[in-house]
Amino acid sequence: MNSNTIEDMAEVRQTRTATVMAAIRGRLAARTLAPGDRLPSIRRFAALMGVSPATVVEAYDRLVAEGLIRARQGSGFYVTGGGLPPLSLAQAETARERAVDPFWVSRQSLDADPAALKPGCGWLPADWMPGDALRRGFRALARSSDAVLADYGGTLGSPVLRRLLLGRFAEEGLSTGPEQLLLTGSGTQALDLICRFLLRPGDTVLVDDPCYFNFQALLRAHQLRVLGVPYTPTGPDVAAFEALAARERPRLYITNSGLHNPTGASLTPQTAYRVLSAAAACAMTIVEDEIFADFEPEPSARLAVLDGLDRVIRIGSFSKTLSASVRCGYIAARADWIEGLVDLQVATSFGGQSPVAAELVAGILAGGNYRKHMEELRRRLAQARRDVAARLAPLGIRPWLMPRGGFYLWCHLPDGIDSAELARFALSREVVLAPGNVFSISQGAAGFMRFNVAQSRDPRLIEVLREAMAGLHAGSVAAAGPG
Amino acid sequence: MNSNTIEDMAEVRQTRTATVMAAIRGRLAARTLAPGDRLPSIRRFAALMGVSPATVVEAYDRLVAEGLIRARQGSGFYVTGGGLPPLSLAQAETARERAVDPFWVSRQSLDADPAALKPGCGWLPADWMPGDALRRGFRALARSSDAVLADYGGTLGSPVLRRLLLGRFAEEGLSTGPEQLLLTGSGTQALDLICRFLLRPGDTVLVDDPCYFNFQALLRAHQLRVLGVPYTPTGPDVAAFEALAARERPRLYITNSGLHNPTGASLTPQTAYRVLSAAAACAMTIVEDEIFADFEPEPSARLAVLDGLDRVIRIGSFSKTLSASVRCGYIAARADWIEGLVDLQVATSFGGQSPVAAELVAGILAGGNYRKHMEELRRRLAQARRDVAARLAPLGIRPWLMPRGGFYLWCHLPDGIDSAELARFALSREVVLAPGNVFSISQGAAGFMRFNVAQSRDPRLIEVLREAMAGLHAGSVAAAGPG
Numbered sequence: 001m002n003s004n005t006i007e008d009m010a011e012v013r014q015t016r017t018a019t020v021m022a023a024i025r026g027r028l029a030a031r032t033l034a035p036g037d038r039l040p041s042i043r044r045f046a047a048l049m050g051v052s053p054a055t056v057v058e059a060y061d062r063l064v065a066e067g068l069i070r071a072r073q074g075s076g077f078y079v080t081g082g083g084l085p086p087l088s089l090a091q092a093e094t095a096r097e098r099a100v101d102p103f104w105v106s107r108q109s110l111d112a113d114p115a116a117l118k119p120g121c122g123w124l125p126a127d128w129m130p131g132d133a134l135r136r137g138f139r140a141l142a143r144s145s146d147a148v149l150a151d152y153g154g155t156l157g158s159p160v161l162r163r164l165l166l167g168r169f170a171e172e173g174l175s176t177g178p179e180q181l182l183l184t185g186s187g188t189q190a191l192d193l194i195c196r197f198l199l200r201p202g203d204t205v206l207v208d209d210p211c212y213f214n215f216q217a218l219l220r221a222h223q224l225r226v227l228g229v230p231y232t233p234t235g236p237d238v239a240a241f242e243a244l245a246a247r248e249r250p251r252l253y254i255t256n257s258g259l260h261n262p263t264g265a266s267l268t269p270q271t272a273y274r275v276l277s278a279a280a281a282c283a284m285t286i287v288e289d290e291i292f293a294d295f296e297p298e299p300s301a302r303l304a305v306l307d308g309l310d311r312v313i314r315i316g317s318f319s320k321t322l323s324a325s326v327r328c329g330y331i332a333a334r335a336d337w338i339e340g341l342v343d344l345q346v347a348t349s350f351g352g353q354s355p356v357a358a359e360l361v362a363g364i365l366a367g368g369n370y371r372k373h374m375e376e377l378r379r380r381l382a383q384a385r386r387d388v389a390a391r392l393a394p395l396g397i398r399p400w401l402m403p404r405g406g407f408y409l410w411c412h413l414p415d416g417i418d419s420a421e422l423a424r425f426a427l428s429r430e431v432v433l434a435p436g437n438v439f440s441i442s443q444g445a446a447g448f449m450r451f452n453v454a455q456s457r458d459p460r461l462i463e464v465l466r467e468a469m470a471g472l473h474a475g476s477v478a479a480a481g482p483g
Numbered sequence: 484m485n486s487n488t489i490e491d492m493a494e495v496r497q498t499r500t501a502t503v504m505a506a507i508r509g510r511l512a513a514r515t516l517a518p519g520d521r522l523p524s525i526r527r528f529a530a531l532m533g534v535s536p537a538t539v540v541e542a543y544d545r546l547v548a549e550g551l552i553r554a555r556q557g558s559g560f561y562v563t564g565g566g567l568p569p570l571s572l573a574q575a576e577t578a579r580e581r582a583v584d585p586f587w588v589s590r591q592s593l594d595a596d597p598a599a600l601k602p603g604c605g606w607l608p609a610d611w612m613p614g615d616a617l618r619r620g621f622r623a624l625a626r627s628s629d630a631v632l633a634d635y636g637g638t639l640g641s642p643v644l645r646r647l648l649l650g651r652f653a654e655e656g657l658s659t660g661p662e663q664l665l666l667t668g669s670g671t672q673a674l675d676l677i678c679r680f681l682l683r684p685g686d687t688v689l690v691d692d693p694c695y696f697n698f699q700a701l702l703r704a705h706q707l708r709v710l711g712v713p714y715t716p717t718g719p720d721v722a723a724f725e726a727l728a729a730r731e732r733p734r735l736y737i738t739n740s741g742l743h744n745p746t747g748a749s750l751t752p753q754t755a756y757r758v759l760s761a762a763a764a765c766a767m768t769i770v771e772d773e774i775f776a777d778f779e780p781e782p783s784a785r786l787a788v789l790d791g792l793d794r795v796i797r798i799g800s801f802s803k804t805l806s807a808s809v810r811c812g813y814i815a816a817r818a819d820w821i822e823g824l825v826d827l828q829v830a831t832s833f834g835g836q837s838p839v840a841a842e843l844v845a846g847i848l849a850g851g852n853y854r855k856h857m858e859e860l861r862r863r864l865a866q867a868r869r870d871v872a873a874r875l876a877p878l879g880i881r882p883w884l885m886p887r888g889g890f891y892l893w894c895h896l897p898d899g900i901d902s903a904e905l906a907r908f909a910l911s912r913e914v915v916l917a918p919g920n921v922f923s924i925s926q927g928a929a930g931f932m933r934f935n936v937a938q939s940r941d942p943r944l945i946e947v948l949r950e951a952m953a954g955l956h957a958g959s960v961a962a963a964g965p966g
Contacts, residue, residue: 007715068909110638114630129633138625138632138839142618147623150612153806155593185638185668188833196704200517201684217830221679325838327668347591347700349966350671354622354809354840430778 016051020059023049028068028079037071039077078083099421100435102213102220109430116457117464119456120423120434122212123324124263124407128356128380128454130364130373136322138359148359152351155342157183158328158358164365165330169314174305179335182342183353187291187329188214191254193341194287194313194331195222197346199251206244206253208236210448211440212261212289212412215254222480228441229253233401238278252285257278257290262439262450264403265408266300283311290316294374295381295405309333318361328357336438381407384453391462395469397449405430409451417472419449425468431461464469496541503542506532507895511551511562521551522560543572554715583903583918585696585703591915594948600947602939603906603917605695605744606807607890611863611937613847613856617806620843631842635834638825640666641841646811647848656786663817665825668913670774670800670812671697674737676824677770677814677833678705678797682734689727689736691719691962693893693931695772698737711924712736714746716884718754721732721761735768741783742775745922745933746893747886748782759789773799777857778864778888787908792816804857807850811840849966864890867936874945878952880932892934902932908951912945 028035039045039060060077063069070079079102141149151310156162162181169176182315199205201223209228219226227244230237236255244250253275257267266335267275278285288303293316302321304314309332317329331341336353364370389409396414403409413419419435426433436448484658510516522528522543527665529536543560546552552560592604624632639645645664652659682688684706690698692711693887702709710727713720719738727733736758740750750758761810762769771786773956776799787797814824847853865888872882872892886892896902909916917935919928 010829041527060745103826103829106833110834123635126629129629130633131629134632137627138621142621142625146609146612146614148808149614149617150609150806150808152593152606152802155590159893163615185672186832186834188831189668192831214830214833217826220828221830303667313937319635323633323839324834325631325633327834327837342590343586343700344704346586346593347697347704348671348675349669350589350697351593351669351807352808354810356806357837357840 011461013055015328016049016055017062018060018265018360020045020049020051020056020354021063022286024059024063025068028150033079035079037079037171038075039079041076049131054439061393063389084276096392100423100438102217102438104423105213105432105434105438106217108427109182112432115428116432117455117458117461119451119461121430121452121455122350122434123320124454125270128377129323130369131420132366133367133369133373134326134360137363140363141356141360144359144361148355151355151359153329153353153355154340155346156181157353158355160363161365162330163356164362165332172299172302172305174302174309174332176309177335180309180332180338182331182333182338182345183358184329184331184345185349185353186327187289187315187319188218189316189349190315190329190331191215191218191287191289194315194333194346195219195224195252197337197341197344199224203252204248204250206235206241206248206250206284207441208255208260209441210262210436210445211254211441213257213434213438216441226441230368231260231265233265235260235267236276238271241275242278242377244280245284249282250284252287254287254289254334255303256289257302258296259403259406259408262408263433264399264408266312267303269301272301272306274454276303276312279311283321286312288312288314290314291320292406294321296377297405298380304332313476321377322361322370326357327359328353338414346431353423356360362373381405381453385409388451388453388456391456391463395462395465397465401434401447407454408453409453411449411451413447413449415447417469418446421472422449422468425471426464429464429467431464496538499532499538500542500545502537503528503532503534504546507542507546508551512813514956516562518562520562521558522562523927533891539823555747555896562675583906583921585700585921586919588696588915588921589700590771591910594911595716595812595915599913599915599942600938600941601915602934602944603915604935604938605917606803606935607860607937609658611860612806613852615849616847616852616856617809617843620846621817624839624843627842631838634838634842636836636838637807638829638834639664639821640836641838641845644811644841644845644848645813647845648815649694653813653906654694655782655788656787657785657792657797657815659815660818663792663815663821665814665821665828666841667812667814667828668832668836670772671701672832673798673812674701675816676827676831677798677816678702678707678735680820680824680827681768683705685736686742687731687733687806689724689731689733689767690924691743692924693745693919693928694737694924695739696917696921698745699924708742714745714748716748718748718750720759721754721757724758724763728765728767732765733767735770735771737770738771738786739775740785740885741773741779742889742891744775745891745917746883747891748778748884749887750786753782755784755789759786759795760795764778764915765802769795771795771797771896773797773804775889777804778861778890780888787815796820801848804860805844805847805853809840809843811844861888864936867940868892871934871936871939874939875948878945878948880948883931885893890935890937892936894934896930896932897928897952900952901929903929904955905932905948905951908954909947912947914947 045057064071067080070080071077105120109118112118118314162178166176202225204225205219206227206229208231227248229241229244253289254290259266285302306314314332397411399409399411420437421436423433434450436445437443437446507866514752528586529539547554550563552561553563588603592601595601610778649659649664685708687708688702689710689712691714710731712724712727731765742749769786797815880890882894903920906916906918918929918935920926923929
């Protein structure tokens with residue numbers, strides 16, 4: 001880029017023009033610029049991209065020639081809606097080079113080589129899951145009726161599993177009717193259906209900062225405006241929540257109350273009360289995701305229980321406790337909403353829940369072994385949390401708090417270490433990490449890393465972390481890392 | 484309503500105002516009126532609803548008071564976006580009373596009493612499905628690894644099933660790479676992902692008229708503009724298709740080429756060529772749904788094969804041939820589209836396909852018994868098509884054409900019989916029918932009914948049809964039917 005011949009200057013100009021065009025195309029593909037929207041002004045975009053206004057003018061002119069945008073006399077450039085690229089949620093080149101964004105951890109974890117270490121992933125190792133119970137469950141399915149094996153099943157999902165869940169809710173003090181419970185393909189699909197049902201593009205949604213990274217990916221797919229509430233050891237920061245609720249009138253707040261992902265904190269009754277009151281004051285709906293509920297030693301405060309499923313919707317699944325391969329989720333909500341959600345599920349996945357999956361889950365939940373399996377898991381995880389924390393401590397990596405359950409430790413890194421750079425380096429050594437900012441809407445968690453303690457037992461992890469941190473301290477990671 | 488006292492007149496006026504308000508609320512819930520949209524003018528809406536302009540003024544004023552709409556000086560009323568009701572795809576009261584629309588057949592079929600007859604449903608009876616193979620499959624799953632039983636699996640889905648499908652496509656002359664094939668939760672979810680990926684609310688989509696009713700429900704959930712192409716015994720009406728393509732520039736056309744649902748017709752090579760050419764001329768994408776492919780005695784023309792998966796996307800599932808309880812679908816498309824669809828599937832259903840479902844399907848497809856099962860099904864269905872046609876003939880109910888495969892007969896009813904009224908009557912006798920207009924975007928199929936021959940063997944069906952048609956002819960159905 002230091003060339004000073006005329007040809008080289010022209011080439012640099014060409015490259016910069018292409019970069020500006022790619023940036024606009026990226027926004028069109030990601031739908032942050034939609035048909036009819038005004039493009040950033042020449043001056044502002046030039047400043048943002050660090051190029052001259054002439055470069056932006058040239059880029060916009062070419063996009064006009066391509067029909068993607070058009071100029072309006074004296075008022076700037078606008079998106080035409082012609083030839084728009086398909087929706088793209090991540091502007092990726094190859095899997096490894098893509099940005100460290102919410103998709104990064106998902107795809108690296110799901111598609112990792114079996115030999116890779118995955119301390120960044122969001123589930124337990126397969127050999128921690130109840131293999132014997134699953135095997136008995138499949139043998140039992142082999143003996144079930146033709147209808148269970150081959151039919152779609154009813155629109156609300158298996159009555160057996162729904163009855164079991166309603167019984168469990170009642171034990172918590174949440175009394176719910178069968179018309180308030182719908183089975184879905186997975187916990188993520190439950191949230192997806194709710195977003196489709198209650199929200200429209202541009203609506204405002206609150207999430208915790210930090211929060212489960214796929215909430216952000218999902219909300220981005222719905223083209224929503226997402227705001228973050230700082231998360232504290234007792235739940236969301238109440239003053240911030242109240243201020244955002246009053247000022248921004250969000251339609252929805254999505255949270256995990258028990259064993260919050262990624263921090264492992266749990267909501268206190270006082271915070272629950274104030275959050276629910278603030279939501280009621282501005283007619284906000286709350287989705288409470290119960291995916292980690294069974295990892296708690298005893299239940300903590302729940303918004304759904306306090307509210308009685310009026311403005312709170314409960315969702316959950318069995319992917320963390322039984323199997324992520326047998327997919328099954330649920331939604332508990334007001335009966336009139338369930339009725340609308342059924343139509344939406346019929347339209348978008350016809351029938352929704354897999355009856356054999358629901359049958360299998362119901363069989364395991366009903367058996368006495370499920371309680372024993374969870375007790376054993378909680379015991380192993382308590383030990384693993386202590387062990388992993390002890391092994392990370394000498395590296396200066398320390399938990400933000402020690403969770404009362406679950407498999408996550410949300411850790412501070414030593415000063416000056418950027419978790420995204422650390423994760424890129426680790427990936428070059430076949431170690432998938434979950435860097436802080438993929439969880440943070442404000443991008444304020446660069447100094448944090450989430451560790452899954454059940455996936456962090458291999459000594460190689462500590463070696464790779466030590467090597468990476470030495471490199472980052474020495475400023476040499478740019479050379480050592482994959483780019 | 485013939486009252487002439489002042490009190491009664493006031494009451495009538497109140498009722499009419501409420502009716503107008505409900506009509507507007509329904510449009511808001513169905514999103515045919517969105518925030519920022521202008522409401523119909525007072526005069527036009529009064530004419531449409533058959534009320535006085537004063538009634539519409541009163542209704543609009545009350546909706547203003549509720550904050551749903553607001554007046555703009557001299558320019559009419561606009562939707563505010565405040566307090567909007569959740570998305571509603573059907574304005575239903577109770578399941579039985581709801582409108583005979585695309586959801587009617589889905590929900591009646593899925594939630595029917597086991598004792599009900601379901602000639603209107605879209606799947607085979609459970610005892611026609613390969614129960615032994617499914618049972619063997621579940622026993623085999625009980626012996627599989629912890630990883631298959633408990634892990635999420637890769638983002639593209641089971642490599643074993645994908646390899647099998649690619650092999651089958653190659654036998655048809657469709658050579659496809661592994662990066663072009665994505666497993667999904669179901670065939671419907673495949674189409675849902677594609678709509679999210681390629682389309683935005685308001686885009687224009689072509690479907691066949693008649694077409695599978697759930698295509699309409701799904702497209703309505705995406706808030707798309709749906710146009711119908713008349714379907715002929717050789718495929719879509721080519722002249723109409725060409726005219727619509729040129730005039731309306733639709734983004735997408737969705738069709739079943741082999742054994743079209745509901746007509747049972749199949750696309751001819753000449754029609755395939757002209758449809759593909761017209762689509763190419765206006766940069767239209769085509770989704771070809773292969774759900775009935777294995778029911779054809781030998782393969783007919785396919786748009787995907789002709790096109791080589793450039794602008795045609797192939798989708799399919801195993802719900803009709805193996806099991807609707809074990810859910811598994813797929814998308815075959817351009818590699819760059821698959822890459823974007825993977826992100827979207829991760830965001831909206833995390834991991835997507837159930838690995839155990841894919842494993843089970845792969846095991847059955849790979850075994851030699853699948854071919855035998857399908858041969859046997861084709862033989863039974865050929866017999867059932869002849870038998871059911873022969874039993875319907877004395878009632879004056881005659882197939883539009885005799886399909887070369889599959890389980891549907893698309894039948895003309897005798898003149899003057901409305902299929903929706905017939906279906907309402909039948910439902911009061913616990914018989915679920917599929918009336919023509921639920922398949923028809925133009926609502927031009929009131930004189931048709933789709934019969935599933937495998938679900939039409941009970942003699943009670945003929946009795947109920949005879950009783951209903953006698954009643955309809957005598958004009959007495961309003962009294963006999965459920966309302």
